[in-house]
Amino acid sequence: MTAELNHHSSHYSLIIGLGQTGLSCARFLVQQGNAVAVIDSNDKPACLNALQKDYPEVVVKTGSIPADWLMRADSIVLSPGVDPRLPQIQQAAAAGIEIVGDIELFARHANAPIIAITGSNGKSTVTTLVGLMAQMAGKKVAVGGNLGTPALDLLTDPAPDFYVLELSSFQMETVKSMNAFASVILNVSPDHLDRYDSVEDYQRAKQKVYQGNGVMVINRDDPIVSSMAIAGRNQLGFSLHESQGYEFGVLSQRGHLWLAEGDAPLMLVSEMKIAGKHNVANALAALALGSVMGLPMDAMLQALREFKGLPHRCRFVREINGVRWFNDSKATNVGASIAAIEGLADNGKLVLIAGGVGKGQKFEPLAATLNEYVSTVVLIGQSAEEIARHVPKSVKVHFAGDIKAAVKLAATSAENGQQVLLSPACASFDQFSNYVDRGEQFEQAVRELTA
Structure with a gap:
């Protein structure tokens, strides 16, 4: 299927990629009053029917990513699955056309503090846990991003108390203006090396989560993440070892392991329903983020006792x-x-x-x-x-x-x-x-x- 763009309509936002994220971008931009076009290299993208049903006015082209469509756009919104290294995207960027993603659009319109969670592993578990902790504390939270609801679909009026976002490195590539209230990189292991030219490029994409002046939650056990800590910024660490002060760690007392804040035991590790050392680290990361959000400890520990884990994750x-x-x-x-x-x-x-x-x-x-x-x-x-x-x-x-x-x-x-x-x-x-x-x-x- 092809559609022709009216050559006079030079003011439009072009979305590349029509999955769940692309559809949420189209919905958002149309509601903002923008002229919108969508292209996808697949002949039958996942959300084509939904887009045509709800927004018949949006021009769609499938089966290719033509350079001339990109060169005529005011701005280009990349879905996370689209590789920004494609030559026609590089060409548009070189011509000065703004290239953003859904998280950048979200950051510009967010009306409540953002809790941003990324990392090679564990981000869905931590995102879900933080959301659960906030709910148990009686807070109104909107949880999504890379997990569940696309970020732009979370924007509500009245605003929630917090937005809790799971972010992938792909989503972070096009982020410029996000300033999260608290953010964490849970860990960094080599992943997606088919998408990045080097491990350093992958790490740089993740590192953007720490930009701004919010609290940096740091995995003290991960040398790469620890090296990203910025002097002079508020930091809160977590570790699978004993920790100091207000940092979160693990204590051994009378043969039992405890989640702890500094030298104060909080709850037995064995009380959690999720198993494994990696989930202890996930629990500590969630406690650190929740404490930055000012959530009461009893609500956070209650969430840890009840959370059964996510499907298909151990x-x-x-x-x-x-x-x-x-x-x-x-x-x-x-x-x-x-x-x-x-x-x-x-x-x-x-x-x-x-x-x-x-x-x-x-x-x-x-x-x-x-x-x-x-x-x-x-x-x-x-x-x-x-x-x-x-x-x-x-x-x-x-x-x-x-x-x-x-x-x-x-x-x-x-x-x-x-x-x-x-x-x-x-x-x-x-x-x-x-x-x-x-x-x-x-x-x-x-x-x-x-x-």
Whole structure:
């Protein structure tokens, strides 16, 4: 389908990419009274029908990203999935046309303090936790961004008490004017290296979350994040070790681990329903953000006691024949899988199901973790052979054609008392529509296992 732009209508905002974010940008810009055009390189973008139904006046072109449309636009709004390195986008930028994303538009119109959360892993968990803590404290919060509701759809009048935003590095690339009330980079591990020219470029995109003069929440255990701390700015740290003053950390007392503020124990780690060291770090990050927001401690701890975790993120599926099965389909990069494996490692070596689309990342960092915590690996998908090259000799390797076969192989490999973890370390789109679909197919296959 193509549409022609009226050559006289030189004043328009051009949105590139028509997924959920692109649709929310179109809705927002039309409501602001702008003339809007949308282009998408797919012939049938995800939200085409919704756009045509609600905003028939918006001109749409699908199937390509023509340079002349970009060169005639007043401003270009990039969806996070669109690579800003495309030559026609670079050409428009060089011609002085403003290029923004939905988060930049949001930042210009936000009417309440922003809590901004990014990082390679854990951001959805922390975003959801902070939202829950604020709700338990009786605050009105709008939660979304990269997770759930697109940011521009959160803008309301009257304003909420806080906007709590999960932000991806892709969304941060085009941000200039955001000044968050509190912000955190949870951790940095190499991800999306198919999208960035270097690890440094990826880190720079994340680092924008700290711009402005709000409170910087710093992961003291992550050297890259710690190096981003700016002298003279308000900072609040968290660590899986003992912390000082008002910083959040972990205390050991009488053989039990406690979440703590400085030397004051707050609650037992074992009271949380979410498992693993990485989730302890997520809980501490949420406590730090919540304390900057002035949320009462009892409301925050209540949220930590009740939160069961998010679907497809290290979720317990079932126990059968003495084997416990966990779904961590959301682990689309090596760092996330390492966190999940180490998080479940208290109960002996586990059986891992991994593989999918590698997105140009290196699998060497998996080797030490596999050696220490994994007895058998079942590999699926496009990157199976590549991952296998980095599996240590101490670990058995099996290959499976699909997730169902992988579950059967894992079931025969696992012994009584062992855990089986789906934590792919890869994207899913070689065999599944997304990580949710992958997780659901895994859970279905696990439910079909018979004792």
